[in-house]
Amino acid sequence: MAGWLKGILGRITGAHESVDWEEVEAALWQSDLGAPTATAILESLxxxxxxxxxxxxxxxxxxxxxxxxxxKGTDLSPSPNGPVVILMVGVNGTGKTTSSAKLATLLKSRGQSVLLCAADTFRAAAVEQLKSWGDRLGIEVVSSEYGADPAALCHDALAKAKRLKSDFLICDTAGRLHTKSNLMQELAKVKRSLGKIDPSAPHEVFLVADTTTGSNAVVQAKEFHAATPLTGVILTKLDGSGKGGVAVAISRETGIAPRFVGTGEQAGDLALFDRASFLERML
Ligand SMILES: Nc1nc2c(ncn2[C@@H]2O[C@H](COP(=O)(O)OP(=O)(O)O)[C@@H](O)[C@H]2O)c(=O)[nH]1
Ligand SMILES: [Mg+2]
Known part of the structure; x- marks a missing residue:
């Protein structure tokens, strides 16, 4: 997928011939950069x-x-004031559970202690999925039974993280509930219940955005940001057909910047966002 836009433009014409305005516009639209960015590019030319x-x-x-x-994406570092709490949010299937495990792996590899919390209690399989990552990674997972209250679970997990003096607590949340407003209310409740233990928690709320779903992620970013203010985006599936332009659109429309990128299904397939290599790949 290296040089995605370049590939498209190359097919339209050679490097120095002039190209058709509408074709360029169409190529920019397909790059998921969003209409305002595509327009700005053309206007600057x-x-x-x-x-x-x-x-x-x-x-x-x-x-x-x-x-x-x-x-560079802003990195995570431990705080002297207790566990840094990270809430992973996003719609179903974007890679929240996998990214939680990957992030835990990254932090653990730096010698930091991490606790995971399986707060997607809406799907029994989601709890099992995170527990199985925890077993493989040697990282403790706080969980409860299917259907348990995620807010109460996250509250207990933070109490435990404090007791254990963990550097980080990563809470994997549900991407789907009966209705969208239920989901947003639940996230707000999780945030409030964490705040009862540490008023500054959660310290990070990461939107996990699947780059293969294109501009949908912008709408998702706005909705989640309104419910639980986001502090960053994790762009997943950049190893696939995702073009990543949506990171520009999200940043432009919500001010939320990319922090990490996911490039595979394995625990090690996560890296801090790097603009140069990102642009190289996308454009
Ligand atoms: N290729 C690829 N697959 C990913 C990546 N992140 C997650 N996945 C896959 O996407 C699917 C959904 O991931 P999951 O973490 O269960 O999503 P969730 O519903 O948001 O928790 C799984 O099959 C993951 O292995 C990534 O960066 N690259
Ligand atoms: Mg999940």
Whole structure:
């Protein structure tokens, strides 16, 4: 998937021939950058009086996308004030459970202690999935039975993390409930119940966004951000057909920046977001 947009533009024309305005626009739309970004790219070319050939378009796209992306994702570090609580949110199937395990792996590899909390009690399989990761990774998973109250579970998990003096607590949450408003209310409740133990918790709320689902992730980001203010995005499935442009659109429309990227199904397939390699791949 390296140089996704470049590939498309290359098919439209060679590097220095001028290309059709509408075709470029269509290519930009397909890159999941979002309409405002696509428009800004075209406008900046017009403003500079540059011809519409693929090198110019790519350069403008890189510059425009870079405005909305940090050079590096802000990393996680332990706090002297007790466990850093990370809430993983997002719709079903985006990679929350897998990313929770991957993040735990990364932190553990740095010598930090982590507790996982299986707060997706809506699906029995979700609890088992996280427990099985915990067994493989040698990381304790706080869980309860199917249907248990996630807010109470997260509360207990934080009490335990404090007792154990864990550096991090990662709470994997449900992506689907009976209705969307139920889900948003539940997340707000989880946040409140964590706050009863530590008013500053959760310290991080990560939206797990599947880059293969394109611009849907922007809508999701807005909805989750309204319910539980987000502090970052984990972009998953960048090893697949996902183009990743949605990170630019999310950042532009919500101000929430990418933090980590997922590039596979294994525990080690997670890295801190890096703008240069991200843009290289996407554009
Ligand atoms: N290729 C690939 N697959 C992923 C990645 N992250 C998660 N998955 C897969 O996506 C599917 C759903 O992941 P899961 O963590 O269960 O999603 P959840 O419903 O949000 O908890 C699983 O089959 C994962 O192995 C990734 O970065 N790359
Ligand atoms: Mg899950």
């Amino acid at each position: 017009r403003a500079k009086g540059l011809a519409l050939h693929s090198e110019n378009v790519l350069q403008a796209a890189r510059e425009e996308a870079a405005k909305y992306l940090p050079e």
